[in-house]
Amino acid sequence: MSTAIYLLAALFLPLFPLSMAFNQLAARTRQPLVRAVLLLIWPQLGIGLIALAALPPPAWFRVWALVTAALYAYRAIALRDVGLWIGFIATSAWSLVWLGGAVPAELALQALAFSAPLVLLSLLTGDLERHFGAAHTRLQLGLASVAPRYALALVMAILAAVATPVFPNFFTILATISSPVAGGDMGLSPLVIGSVVALVWLLWSWSGIRLLQGIVVGVGRERAVADMSRARARAYAIGYLILAGAGLELAGVLL
């Protein structure tokens, strides 16, 4: 029975190939607010199911999660569309929650730590899509030259998404690597687990920076573009500050 619950949980804390359902859904959800809510709620449903199972997941689930995290991190380096990238990074990050211990409250915090930066990025992507038609590297926006506030907001959002210190997902990764339970029952050495998680982190950066370079760097094709309003820029800045503050707070809980 518990295995069935875990299999259902693997739809919400998505493990490949069940993860394809989430990514299809995310790609089809064009409304930024709905997408943001999806990013917040989806993994929490999975954690709710894990809590329902009451037993720790079988070891092979964790190996499966590790493989999924690496697979989506790897696939993300070929992406050029920010919307798709958010889905892949979310899948990769939420998979790591399976390695995060057995206390559901802590797992919920970890999932939230991975989701929150992606929510901000998702909202920003909505703004970019409305303003420029798409958030895609092929558009050669040269955002830093034509709309510096948008550029700064995107830089911060992607840095937050790829677990740059002091955003909360950085501390979640650190907690996963330093957790003695990380590989205990998996038949894998924690050194192997730690190395794979570290590699996943590296791949996130690779894909994120490529995306950033494609959108922010270069001479923009469009000459006269209205930049983000000051009020909106301030709202994003407050969002990043809250995220950073939450990161420091989370560090106190997880480490």
Place this chain on the structure above:
Amino acid sequence: MERLLPLVAALPLISALLVHALAGGLGRRVARLSIGFSLTGFAASSVLLALAIAGQAPRTLTFGAAWGSLLFDPLSVLMATVVSGISLIVHIYSQRYMVEERGFARFYVLLDLMTAALLVMVSAADMITLLIAWHLIGMLLYFLLGQDTRSQTAYRYAFWTLFTYRFGDLPMLLAAGLLYTAFGTWSLPEIFSALAAQPDIRTWFDLPLAEVVAGLIALSAFARSAQFLMHTWLPYTMGGPTPVSALMHAGIVNAGGFLINRFAPVFVHTSDVLHWVFLIGLITAVMGSVLMLAQHDIKKALGYSTMGQMGFMIMECGVGAFSLAVYHLIAHGVFKGTLFLGAGGVIGDARKDDGVPKDDLYTFVVERRPERQRRPWLLMAAITLLVPGAILFAAHYLVEAEFFHKQGAVVLLFFGWITGAQLIFATYRMRTENLARLFTLILTSFTVVVVGYTVISHGFDLFLYPDPVFRAGISTAADIDLIWFDVLVAVVTAFIVLGWLFTYYAEQQRIRDRAWFQALRRRFYRVISREFFINDLYGGAGRLIEAGASRLNVLLRWS
């Protein structure tokens, strides 16, 4: 007074915030504000250094429960003074150099943030603070190198740098995980004490913890200090502004040497890691120097020169001369920073007038036209033996009686002798009207090299590692079996002496004019000019990895 340390780290952070907030109103005058904060930071760190020299005991300043702490100790305050000093010079230089650049205020914000990150890194007292600072330096450097946001080239190479740095973050992350799992603390002083209490503690795969952690830390240091196979980014990051190049070469790439010093209490419990560190440093020093000689671009040549110097610095760590590596990184930082800040002016002047002095030094070094009239070579050869001999004899009595018993000291002195002798043989054919002056210069430079390896090394040793037992421990950790050591020294000596003899024979027989030699030389040059094909290999691998991800995405319908 040691409470000044957090202030030193906080000043550039406050400056960054103020520059960002006031840039709209003050315009380019915000640079003065930033310079003011920089100057105050340098003054405060100098006070701290004076305190440490006066013998103030090390102390940890804690701001959080589990992490967020700074360490006041000789290493941190020395490095903080160096970082804030170099940063101050770069700040002042940039005020005029960057005045016509777009994103002037952004540049100063990033410069201040980078200074803050460097200062936190050198004074971090726990693994998390260290990791955060270490990681942020890579990120900030990426944006500093990409100051020109319209230049795809600058960003391409900035990405190489970031990727290498991120790659170097991973071993440190793993080391942090291992240490926390073993000791249940992030605090560096507590970790070092716990490790000293149980140096043989094992970790995963039943491996010795000290060896594994030291190996991982060394890997992080290699990536940061552009060691061989992780060096490809360094010579190509010249697309960034000159002040960033100066800061990078003077204060950022050197971080590898600092990191190994910070983890000296771990390395002291190892038996093999330092030998690998030595080997990698040696290969990097040789490769960097060879590649530097093949460059036509002054900044790229400086880049490879830094690679060679970093190799030498890591090599010093490998022979247990940890404190000498710190001296080296400071000396290198000062002279390389000067060269970079002067490079722009030299290039600018050369465009108007080559200004090349047609003097003896130029014809000898650049045009390779040696004077036929030579100094008596026996005298020159005698100098190569007598000067180091005399200095070593003096060192034995004046510095430390046990000096010759340290393998590291012997290796470095040996290296000093080789380079000094090479200098003497090179200048042996140089024309001069004032023979006494030439000899004085030769003797002085040779003496400085050897004295540098004895007196300065000893002075830094006493300051950074006052405990003689600990110093002996580092030396022992770097030692190899005495017979092997003697054999290696003999083989390397024979190799170098044979090289000299071959060079002499080749010149006598005019081998360089023969067809086979010319063909061999061309082939060798082709390999060097393509930088041993390492960049091509990495570029190809990168494209292959991305193409694989793309195919996989198509196969899985992008979901």
